[in-house]
Amino acid sequence: MFYLMSPAVRTAEVFTRMPDKFRKADIQTDWARANRGGLATDSFLEGPVWDPAGYLFVTDIPHGRVFRISPSGEWEIVVQYDGEPNGMKRFDDAHLLITDYRNGLMLLDIARGEVRPFLERRNSERFRGVNDLTFDSNGNLYFTDQGQTGLHDPTGRVYRLSADGRLDLLLGNCPSPNGLVLSPDEKILFVGMTRGNCVWRVPLQADGSVSKVGQFFTSYGPSGPDGLTIDTQGRLFVANPGLGRAWVLNHLAEPVEILTSPEGASLTNLCFGGADMKTLFMTESVSGTVLKAEMTIAGPLPKRAGRTV
Numbered sequence: 001m002f003y004l005m006s007p008a009v010r011t012a013e014v015f016t017r018m019p020d021k022f023r024k025a026d027i028q029t030d031w032a033r034a035n036r037g038g039l040a041t042d043s044f045l046e047g048p049v050w051d052p053a054g055y056l057f058v059t060d061i062p063h064g065r066v067f068r069i070s071p072s073g074e075w076e077i078v079v080q081y082d083g084e085p086n087g088m089k090r091f092d093d094a095h096l097l098i099t100d101y102r103n104g105l106m107l108l109d110i111a112r113g114e115v116r117p118f119l120e121r122r123n124s125e126r127f128r129g130v131n132d133l134t135f136d137s138n139g140n141l142y143f144t145d146q147g148q149t150g151l152h153d154p155t156g157r158v159y160r161l162s163a164d165g166r167l168d169l170l171l172g173n174c175p176s177p178n179g180l181v182l183s184p185d186e187k188i189l190f191v192g193m194t195r196g197n198c199v200w201r202v203p204l205q206a207d208g209s210v211s212k213v214g215q216f217f218t219s220y221g222p223s224g225p226d227g228l229t230i231d232t233q234g235r236l237f238v239a240n241p242g243l244g245r246a247w248v249l250n251h252l253a254e255p256v257e258i259l260t261s262p263e264g265a266s267l268t269n270l271c272f273g274g275a276d277m278k279t280l281f282m283t284e285s286v287s288g289t290v291l292k293a294e295m296t297i298a299g300p301l302p303k304r305a306g307r308t309v
Contacts, residue, residue, distance in 0.1 A: 007248070007255040010293070011262050015281065016073030018043055018288035022065075029062040031084050031101070034148070036062075045283040045290070046227075047088035047132075049096060050273030050302070056281055057096060058290065059085040066096070066108060069290065079113040087132030087143075087179070087227075087269070091305045099130040099143055107309065122167055128156070132179045132227065132269075136186050139163040139306015142170075144177035150195030151175050158191055160208070163306025170210050171202065179227035179269065184234050184300065190216065192238065197224030199238060199253075217253040219243070227269030229280075231297045239282060241266045246282060246293075263289040272299025 023042035032041040047059035056069045057078070066078045066085060084101035088108075091097040096108040097118060104120040104127050121127070128147025135141055141161040149156035156174035161167050171177070176195035182188065189202040189210075201216035216236075219225055223242030230236050235256070238247040244265030248257035259280070261267045266286040273279050277298040282291040 007258050009258045009260065011260050012246075012280075012282060012291040012293045014263060015290045015292040016069055016075070017263075017290075018045070018067075019075055022067075022075060022077070023288065024063050027063070031062040041286075043288040044285045045288060046086050046269050046285060047098070048269055048271045048273075048281050048283055048290070049088050049090060050271055050277075050281065051090075054275075056273060056290065057088060058283060059088055059098065061086055061101065066098070068110075078110060079108060079115055081115045083115065086130070089133050089135060090302050092308065095309060097133065097141070097305065099133050101129040101131070104130055105133075105143065119161065119167075122159075131177065134180050134182060135303040135305060136182055137303055139304060141305065142180055142182070142189060144174075144180055144191065146174075146177050146194075149174065149176050154196075156193075158189075158202070165307075168208065171200075171213070174200075176224075178225065179239065181228040181230045181236070183230065184232060190228055190230075190236055192225035192228050194224045194226055197221070199225050199228070199236070217247070217249055219247070226267075227283075229270050229272060229299060231272070231295065231299050233297050235297065237270055237280065239267045239270045241268050241285070243267075244284075246270055246280070259293050261291060263287045263291065267291075277301065 025042040044061045049057040054071045064083045065080045085098045087099040098106045100106045105118040107118040131144045131146040133143040145157040154175040156177040158171040178192040178194045180191045191200045199217040221242045225238045227239040236249040244261040246259040263284045264287040268285045270282040280293045
């Protein structure tokens with residue numbers, strides 16, 4: 001690929017590694033057989049969420065776990081259940097909303113360590129395999145339904161669930177829709193297309209529809225863009241497994257910085273946190289490692305659901 005500018009490149013730091021006592025190398029799972037070629041998978045981290053109290057939450061897809069990590073890097077299990085939790089966002093002060101590949105949208109009561117269904121089906125049809133999610137400032141929820149789609153079957157979906165419960169299908173022709181995030185003015189939805197090895201730019205119209213969807217960024221390599229986040233100046237952050245890096249893109253989709261992983265190439269997701277929201281946390285899934293990088297521009301404060309439970 002040819003770029004008009006040379007991005008700065010730096011290596012992220014290791015924040016913490018999953019302790020050995022939580023690793024399940026001797027357990028084979030259906031998820032690992034389908035998504036990891038049957039390789040032994042003691043964990044697969046995803047869905048980082050910053051808690052203003054100073055904790056970081058992450059999911060472990062194949063073993064149905066959600067962890068809470070302390071500021072000093074200590075791990076504890078919040079819940080382990082019969083599911084495959086992937087993306088995750090704060091629903092309110094007491095709950096996390098999870099995109100569960102097996103079960104649909106699930107709601108986690110943090111204090112009780114209990115998970116219950118939030119949205120399992122659409123018009124009596126099961127989802128193909130929901131992946132990631134994001135809220136807007138009005139509490140509307142956008143989420144991806146990836147399943148096993150790809151270039152061979154570009155039928156992945158992107159949905160919007162409004163605060164009053166209306167579910168709209170925004171896109172139905174996606175080659176593996178994954179992470180998604182809104183621009184600061186909420187007029188553009190960015191969606192990572194993992195098997196398409198790109199990020200789509202989805203303009204949101206005043207009536208709620210989408211129009212003139214285009215390809216914003218093109219990557220390369222064995223696996224394409226995964227999790228996304230954005231900072232307060234609108235720079236897009238793209239976790240790119242297979243390459244072990246996070247792209248930092250300006251408004252022209254030019255990489256202005258590249259963050260590389262010191263612990264493997266499966267960099268799957270990322271979020272802002274820290275006291276000033278300038279610490280970027282990243283999950284390196286295969287090694288069970290959480291990385292971090294200090295940024296000069298803060299990420300936005302997390303948005304919440306527009307309803308109560």
